Amino acid sequence: xxxxxxxxxxxxxxxxxxxxxxxxxxxxxxxxxxxxxxxxxxxxxxxxxxxxxxxxxxxxxxxxxxxxxxxxxxxxxxxxxxxxxxxxxxxxxxxxxxxxxxxxxxxxxxxxxxxxxxxxxxxxx
Amino acid sequence: xxxxxxxxxxxxxxxxxxxxxxxxxxxxxxxxxxxxxxxxxxxxxxxxxxxxxxxxxxxxxxxxxxxxxxxxxxxxxxxxxxxxxxxxxxxxxxxxxxxxxxxxxxx
Numbered sequence: 001x002x003x004x005x006x007x008x009x010x011x012x013x014x015x016x017x018x019x020x021x022x023x024x025x026x027x028x029x030x031x032x033x034x035x036x037x038x039x040x041x042x043x044x045x046x047x048x049x050x051x052x053x054x055x056x057x058x059x060x061x062x063x064x065x066x067x068x069x070x071x072x073x074x075x076x077x078x079x080x081x082x083x084x085x086x087x088x089x090x091x092x093x094x095x096x097x098x099x100x101x102x103x104x105x106x107x108x109x110x111x112x113x114x115x116x117x118x119x120x121x122x123x124x125x
Numbered sequence: 126x127x128x129x130x131x132x133x134x135x136x137x138x139x140x141x142x143x144x145x146x147x148x149x150x151x152x153x154x155x156x157x158x159x160x161x162x163x164x165x166x167x168x169x170x171x172x173x174x175x176x177x178x179x180x181x182x183x184x185x186x187x188x189x190x191x192x193x194x195x196x197x198x199x200x201x202x203x204x205x206x207x208x209x210x211x212x213x214x215x216x217x218x219x220x221x222x223x224x225x226x227x228x229x230x231x232x
Contacts, residue, residue, distance in 0.1 A: 037221065047160075047168065047211055049221035060220055096167060106174060109215035111158040113179065115167035 002026035004036075004097050004116035011122050012087050018121060022080040022097030029055055029075045033102025036080045037112060038071065040093040048093075052100070052110075053080055087123045094118040129212050129224035136230045143199040145227045147212030150193060155214045157195040159188055162209045171210075172197060199229070207231045 008020035022036060029036060037052040051071040052060045061069050070083045080097060098112035129149040137143040147157060157175050160168035170179055172188035175195060185200040199206050212224035 039221075039223075046226045047213075047223040049213075049223060052221070062220060063218065104173075106156050107154070109155040109158075110221065111170060111173045111213065113170050115169075118167055 002099065002114045004099060004114060006095055006097050006116045006119040008095070008119055008121065010120060011124065013125050014088055014123060016087050018082075018084045018087050018091070020082045020084075020095055020097075020119065020121075022082070022116060024078050024080070024097070024099070024116075027099065027101075029053075029073055029078070029080070031055055031102060033104070035100035035104070035110065036073070037098050037100065038080075038082045039096045039098055039112070039115075040091075041096070041118070042090075042093040045093075050084075050095075051082060089123045092121065092123050094120045129214060129222055131210075131212060131224040131227045133225070134228045134230065136232055137199075137202045138232045139203060140201055143202050143206070143229055145197040145199075145210050145212075145229070146194055147196070147224045148194045149214060149222070149224075151214055151216055151222070152190065152193050152195055157188070157190065158213045159197045160211045160213065161206075162211065163207075168211065202229075202231055204231050 004024040034055045038050040041047050051069050053071045053073050068085045073080045096118045098115040100110045131147050159172035161171045162168040171182050175190040176188040187198045189196050210227045216222050
């Protein structure tokens with residue numbers, strides 16, 4: 001059974017750095033073709049993809065946010081960590097981690113098949 | 126442009142057909158995917174590779190592609206289909222792009 005769960009602070013102050021952890025089970029990020037992404041959704045708004053890390057340590061970032069994001073993994077702990085610097089109230093959102101399975105990418109586009117429940121992060125002083 | 130544009134809302138009576146479009150310049154070159162999101166829940170994948178259905182997704186949900194537009198079709202709409210729907214693809218640099226989202230209301 002594949003599960004993912006996000007954890008981290010519910011409230012951060014402007015200019016602070018946010019660190020979120022995705023703890024997963026039911027799959028290994030050491031498996032060829034496995035990928036984990038972070039995606040966020042401001043209240044009442046659309047989904048926004050943030051970053052992805054692959055089984056082979058390749059990392060990809062949103063063009064608009066890449067200067068603020070760092071993604072890393074600890075495959076032995078089944079965890080993926082996202083840090084986002086210089087938080088602003090517009091970064092208030094539910095943050096999801098999600099899995100792309102082997103075979104989930106074709107011609108450069110990939111889908112996610114399992115999502116965590118999401119964690120709401122509010123940025124406020 | 127890497128944007129994916131969807132109509133903000135679609136309203137449909139039970140038993141009728143709902144069609145949700147998603148338009149973007151990259152769609153002729155990249156596969157599209159569709160997610161259903163109900164209030165307070167994480168999205169669920171309902172279509173991958175333009176028209177493939179994951180296991181467990183009812184046959185009345187289907188996808189199609191033509192040029193710069195992909196379409197999600199829900200036939201015989203039921204009350205349980207009321208949700209937000211998002212298309213997703215990739216831009217030229219390979220990063221994921223989500224559509225603007227469509228709220229489906231079952232009248």
